[in-house]
Amino acid sequence: MEKFAVICPCCEATLTIDAQTGAIVSHEEKKKVHGSFEDLAGELNKQKELREQLFAQEMSSMKDRERILEEKFQEALKRADTDSDKPYVNPLDLD
Numbered sequence: 001m002e003k004f005a006v007i008c009p010c011c012e013a014t015l016t017i018d019a020q021t022g023a024i025v026s027h028e029e030k031k032k033v034h035g036s037f038e039d040l041a042g043e044l045n046k047q048k049e050l051r052e053q054l055f056a057q058e059m060s061s062m063k064d065r066e067r068i069l070e071e072k073f074q075e076a077l078k079r080a081d082t083d084s085d086k087p088y089v090n091p092l093d094l095d
Contacts, residue, residue, distance in 0.1 A: 002018075002020070003016050003017065003019060003025060005017075011030065013029045013030055014028045014030075015027055
């Protein structure tokens, strides 16, 4: 019975596959290397800083959002005033 060993590109696990049927015979997960406590704490601090940066960026964009929406609304009002002489045409009536 011929078998093939294939390494998964996603999780890097080793899969043993039967050549005749194509069925997976066995699955061995890759052994994980655990870091030191200081390395893990440093990684958590990096993630915390990234989250804080993203939050600050979203807060600043929300402040500008109100102003941008107001400008768009005023522009739409100006266009509506200039187009008031044309009757409204419903797109569904064109069928």
